[in-house]
Amino acid sequence: xxxxxxxxxxxxxxxxxxxxxxxxxxxxxxxxxxxxxxxxxxxxxxxxxxxxxxxxxxxxxxxxxxxxxxxxxxxxxxxxxxxxxxxxxxxxxxxxxxxxxxxxxxxxxxxxxxxxxxxxxxxxxxxxxxxxxxxxxxxxxxxxxxxxxxxxxxxxxxxxxxxxxxxxxxxxxxxxxxxxxxxxxxxxxxxxxxxxxxxxxxxxxxxxxxxxxxxxxxxxxxxxxxxxxxxxxxxxxxxxxxxxxxxxxxxxxxxxxxxxxxxxxxxxxxxxxxxxxxxxxxxxxxxxxxxxxxxxxxxxxxxxxxxxxxxxxxxxxxxxxxxxxxxxxxxxxxxxxxxxxxxxxxxxxxxxxxxxxxxxxxxxxxxxxxxxxxxxxxxxxxxxxxxxxxxxxxxxxxxxxxxxxxxxxxxxxxxxxxxxxxxxxxxxxxxxxxxxxxxxxxxxxxxxxxxxxxxxxxxxxxxxxxxxxxxxxxxxxxxxxxxxxxxxxxxxxxxxxxxxxxxxxxxxxxxxxxxxxxxxxxxxxxxxxxxxxxxxxxxxxxxxxxxxxxxxxxxxxxxxxxxxxxxxxxxxxxxxxxxxxxxxxxxxxxxxxxxxxxxxxxxxxxxxxxxxxxxxxxxxxxxxxxxxxxxxxxxxxxx
Amino acid sequence: xxxxxxxxxxxxxxxxxxxxxxxxxxxxxxxxxxxxxxxxxxxxxxxxxxxxxxxxxxxxxxxxxxxxxxxxxxxxxxxxxxxxxxxxxxxxxxx
Numbered sequence: 001x002x003x004x005x006x007x008x009x010x011x012x013x014x015x016x017x018x019x020x021x022x023x024x025x026x027x028x029x030x031x032x033x034x035x036x037x038x039x040x041x042x043x044x045x046x047x048x049x050x051x052x053x054x055x056x057x058x059x060x061x062x063x064x065x066x067x068x069x070x071x072x073x074x075x076x077x078x079x080x081x082x083x084x085x086x087x088x089x090x091x092x093x094x095x096x097x098x099x100x101x102x103x104x105x106x107x108x109x110x111x112x113x114x115x116x117x118x119x120x121x122x123x124x125x126x127x128x129x130x131x132x133x134x135x136x137x138x139x140x141x142x143x144x145x146x147x148x149x150x151x152x153x154x155x156x157x158x159x160x161x162x163x164x165x166x167x168x169x170x171x172x173x174x175x176x177x178x179x180x181x182x183x184x185x186x187x188x189x190x191x192x193x194x195x196x197x198x199x200x201x202x203x204x205x206x207x208x209x210x211x212x213x214x215x216x217x218x219x220x221x222x223x224x225x226x227x228x229x230x231x232x233x234x235x236x237x238x239x240x241x242x243x244x245x246x247x248x249x250x251x252x253x254x255x256x257x258x259x260x261x262x263x264x265x266x267x268x269x270x271x272x273x274x275x276x277x278x279x280x281x282x283x284x285x286x287x288x289x290x291x292x293x294x295x296x297x298x299x300x301x302x303x304x305x306x307x308x309x310x311x312x313x314x315x316x317x318x319x320x321x322x323x324x325x326x327x328x329x330x331x332x333x334x335x336x337x338x339x340x341x342x343x344x345x346x347x348x349x350x351x352x353x354x355x356x357x358x359x360x361x362x363x364x365x366x367x368x369x370x371x372x373x374x375x376x377x378x379x380x381x382x383x384x385x386x387x388x389x390x391x392x393x394x395x396x397x398x399x400x401x402x403x404x405x406x407x408x409x410x411x412x413x414x415x416x417x418x419x420x421x422x423x424x425x426x427x428x429x430x431x432x433x434x435x436x437x438x439x440x441x442x443x444x445x446x447x448x449x450x451x452x453x454x455x456x457x458x459x460x461x462x463x464x465x466x467x468x469x470x471x472x473x474x475x476x477x478x479x480x481x482x483x484x485x486x487x488x489x490x491x492x493x494x495x496x497x498x499x500x501x502x503x504x505x506x507x508x509x510x511x512x513x514x515x516x517x518x519x520x521x522x523x524x525x526x527x528x529x530x531x532x533x534x535x536x537x538x539x540x541x542x543x544x545x546x547x548x549x550x551x552x553x554x555x556x557x558x559x560x561x562x563x564x565x566x567x568x569x570x571x572x573x574x575x576x577x578x579x580x581x582x583x584x585x586x587x588x589x590x591x592x593x594x595x596x597x598x599x600x601x602x603x604x605x606x607x608x609x610x611x612x613x614x615x616x617x618x619x620x621x622x623x624x625x626x627x628x629x630x631x632x633x634x635x636x637x638x639x
Numbered sequence: 640x641x642x643x644x645x646x647x648x649x650x651x652x653x654x655x656x657x658x659x660x661x662x663x664x665x666x667x668x669x670x671x672x673x674x675x676x677x678x679x680x681x682x683x684x685x686x687x688x689x690x691x692x693x694x695x696x697x698x699x700x701x702x703x704x705x706x707x708x709x710x711x712x713x714x715x716x717x718x719x720x721x722x723x724x725x726x727x728x729x730x731x732x733x734x
Binding site: 075078079081082085086088089090092093094097098101322325326329359362363364365370371373381384385388389392411412415416418419422423426429430433560561 | 654657658661662664665668669672675676679680683684686687692693694696697700701703704705707708710711712714715718719722
């Protein structure tokens with residue numbers, strides 16, 4: 001896929017960025033005090049706060065990541081929508097009002113309300129920084145992915161751009177501007193997602209999904225004349241097979257047409273060669289897409305159904321909500337399997353076609369293995385449970401979400417704003433299914449980047465909707481990153497510098513400490529965003545949820561509901577939750593493959609998602625350590 | 640810097656009621672959510688069964704989202720009702 005900027009996209013993008021910066025400038029005068037900077041004065045209306053919650057929460061992971069994952073793996077991406085939304089139940093029923101009552105600026109205040117413990121102040125702040133950083137990385141990856149098609153500039157410049165703009169937003173007006181940026185972007189995202197969904201349903205489904213991109217790629221199949229061992233002979237002798245790449249799990253052949261290279265999957269069942277897409281990373285650092293530089297646009301978009309309405313040449317026309325689901329369920333869908341191969345000094349990533357029943361797309365199992373009949377092991381199922389547990393428990397442990405409870409005036413307002421958030425977020429998550437499936441069947445998947453399906457889907461309907469959706473998606477990143485940076489600067493300036501280190505600061509100095517931290521965190525996030533290029537943002541956010549669920553939630557729950565909880569118990573629980581969850585993540589197969597790029601190396605961890613191990617471990621730790629330190633309560637003031 | 644509550648408000652005595660109600664509703668939702676995870680891990684084929692024009696996976700998944708909203712509204716109704724009752728009692732007590 002070759003990305004070219006459009007003038008309209010650039011204009012709309014610049015308008016939104018200018019508007020966001022104007023909001024920051026406008027509210028800058030309200031951020032002169034610590035109250036104004038860290039919690040927007042504590043008097044935001046609950047309705048505004050609720051939509052701002054949605055703007056904060058519906059991050060790049062929700063829009064880009066989930067839609068992308070659904071377009072690649074069907075229902076498995078929707079699992080994130082279900083888990084992310086369900087997590088708000090924990091926030092509403094268990095955490096919202098008590099957090100509002102106990103805390104002032106940060107969730108560390110609430111944990112520490114009974115103890116005034118230096119240890120809690122330090123560890124809760126560290127946890128805030130680590131969770132926020134895990135959450136920041138995917139936002140930066142999302143920003144970098146977006147600017148390529150939107151502005152036609154490289155990935156790294158998008159990361160730098162979003163980092164710089166966010167630093168400007170946060171450093172000028174803190175939580176006040178962040179709140180209104182999130183409110184604006186949350187509202188716009190939902191409205192335009194509805195518009196995009198209506199366009200998807202109106203277009204219907206075709207086996208040949210032509211669009212604004214022009215005619216859909218026509219996939220070629222070559223008939224096999226004979227197979228003798230590893231040697232394949234074709235009916236059409238004008239094609240000459242130059243190379244065979246075969247193992248127990250895949251079989252490809254390379255065909256050279258002059259200097260042009262193509263790779264084909266040998267499909268023994270159907271006795272044909274099927275076209276593949278492939279990326280070659282050469283030893284000199286150059287990357288080729290279908291054998292050519294990306295600018296040559298050889299790496300075409302994919303995503304279609306091979307059978308609709310019982311026909312291999314079908315077109316449903318306009319569909320209703322249920323008819324759309326039914327058409328997919330009763331048809332056949334072409335999905336794309338991926339295999340990474342060490343090919344001499346190069347690394348070859350081949351994407352080959354996999355035709356499956358539409359009904360398979362609409363149940364779990366394509367990304368997360370759960371069915372033993374399809375090879376799922378016990379640890380595969382454990383991994384699935386672990387992910388769903390992290391999504392459910394993670395929301396109420398996210399520091400940038402928790403601080404939004406301090407921007408409203410009362411516990412009742414905190415509760416009501418959570419309900420507004422659940423309504424807005426829940427509605428949006430239902431739309432993700434249609435946007436993701438829409439991308440899957442409308443030829444708008446860039447196999448080299450699973451985060452781009454939703455903007456590319458918008459582009460298929462016209463440049464104006466693409467420009468608006470992309471600009472909103474960019475604002476989405478801005479809103480969420482702003483919230484994360486405010487949370488991080490509160491952790492450093494309030495929890496560590498003011499309370500833990502006891503540095504005496506005036507109101508102005510506290511605000512400056514927050515601003516300087518915001519700049520430092522922003523720069524670090526930019527660096528990590530460049531390192532993590534290419535990972536699915538929803539998967540990355542899943543890890544942030546796991547760390548939050550492991551390090552923060554057990555401490556929050558126990559301080560609220562178990563009177564025997566001690567300061568040492570909280571400190572140990574946060575430390576064990578952080579260390580165990582991060583250890584499992586950093587030694588998981590996903591990180592081995594996607595971050596360390598270790599090919600054919602098996603990781604020592606049986607699961608990719610840590611929550612099933614790290615959350616119980618954190619709970620057990622807080623119970624045991626609290627019981628062991630009961631008599632030391634009087635001394636805990638000195639910890 | 641002191642680290643008391645972020646804003647001042649009057650405690651109306653409804654906190655215990657709201658906390659108990661919240662925990663009960665949380666447990667109820669968690670059981671339903673666990674059912675979703677268990678079906679997926681123990682009998683994933685069941686997720687393909689048709690219910691009301693869609694399959695169980697979509698029905699249950701969207702159902703969990705809608706249930707969260709419905710329960711949130713019910714919770715808010717009872718909390719607001721209790722807060723008003725307590726506010727009335729406190730007012731009468733002041734007299």
